[in-house]
Amino acid sequence: ELIEDQDLRQEAAAALAxxxxxxPGARALIEAAETAGGLDEDQADRFVSELLETFRWHAEATVSASVYERLVAAHRLIADVVSFKGPHINxxxxxxxxIDAAQAAMPExxxxxxxxxxxxxxxxxxILLRQTSFKALQEAIAFPGADGAVQGVHTARFGEIEQRGCALTPTxxxxxxxxxxxxxFSxxxxxxxxxxxxxxxxFRYRATPQGLAGRxxxxxxEALIALGHVVAEPITYEDFLPVSAAGIFQSNLGAEVREAYAVDPAKADFERALGRAVLDEMALYQAEQEASISETLKALGLTEAVV
Known part of the structure; x- marks a missing residue:
């Protein structure tokens, strides 16, 4: 849907098809695993090697330079997806x-x-997540041509850096x-x-040595923390911030694609493709906090807590 030109959309679909x-080795090993209920150690090692080929960077494009340029003009991300033998680690x-020190050190x-x-x-x-990156590299690419390979460049792979803070409650x-x-932010x-x-x-709670030694x-x-019997440690945020992730990609795809990220996240479509509902991250954090409280009280010989 990001390609408005119908002819180009058909060309992209054909390239992917x-x-x-x-x-072939990966497919054979998958079939062997399904037939035998698993793989032996040698097969497992070969399976990993075969699967690495799926995500390996390929410097040879599968479309002509002219089709590639049309794909780039339509959407840089589409060009990255369509133009090569397979997916690659982005x-x-x-x-x-x-992260501020990392940001300052990169130009140096x-x-x-x-x-x-x-x-x-x-x-x-x-709190939450802070991210930066270095700009995507221009890498040499060979495009197929009638008289042999045509040399060009592609911009896709970049380095991202993150600093993770504490997970916030819904409030x-x-x-x-x-x-x-x-x-x-005051x-x-x-x-x-x-x-x-x-x-x-x-937060994740745990009993201190002092608390375990005392009664x-x-x-x-709050009283247990004040007495030094319990400490509370922030639970690290393990999810993405949509604005942050979009900003990273925007900075590497170019200003012309910024509006493309203002679309609906299509959670229902994602869950349908996934085959199950997406877990509620807040419920996971809450469960981790409550489990830590229960374990801490048990360690201290207590049965319930006032929070």
Missing amino acids: RRDIFT HLTPRTLD RGITPKETIEGPPARACP GRALYDAALASKD ALPDDWSALRRNGLAW AETTDL
Whole structure:
């Protein structure tokens, strides 16, 4: 649907229909696994090697240079998907504890970073996700031609860097979304105790050596924390921020495709293709917090807590 030109859309569909992203060896091993109920060690090693070919970078395009240019003009991401033998690893995302330092250090090392860091501003108590990247590389590509290969370049692979903070509760996320809209984050406390006491972030609780050695006489978590019997540690946010992810791709695809990311996320279509409902991340964080409270109280010889 991102290709408005009907003829180009048909050419793209035909290019995709001609290719097989899996090697014959991978298909044979899949069939063997389904027949035998698994693979032996040697087969498993060969299966991994065969599957690596599916995601390997290929410098040879499967469409002509002219078709490639038309695909790029329609949408850079479509050109990346359609023009090659198969999918490839688009980027890797190392995690850093100080993304501002990483952003500042890239130019010093001859690396061109994206203009801004996506996500919340720098804070004493990091929340959610902050991301940056270096600009995608221009890589040599060979296009098929009537008189032999035609040399060109393709821009696709880049490096992403992330800094992960604490996962926010629905209440905290609502405050964050409002702050993002108003560009005023003063309403969102930059203090772990305030975030926890106000129910704005998820935390994992555990008993301290002091608590395990002593005898707790209260089930009030705040009191147990004040006594040094229990500590609360922020639960790391493990999801994406749609605005952040879109910003990373926009910076590498070019300004002309920015509006393409303002579409409906089509969750229902995704779940239909997946074959099941997407898990609720808030429920997962809440379950992790509640399980930690239960385990902590059990370790302290208590049965219930006042939160």
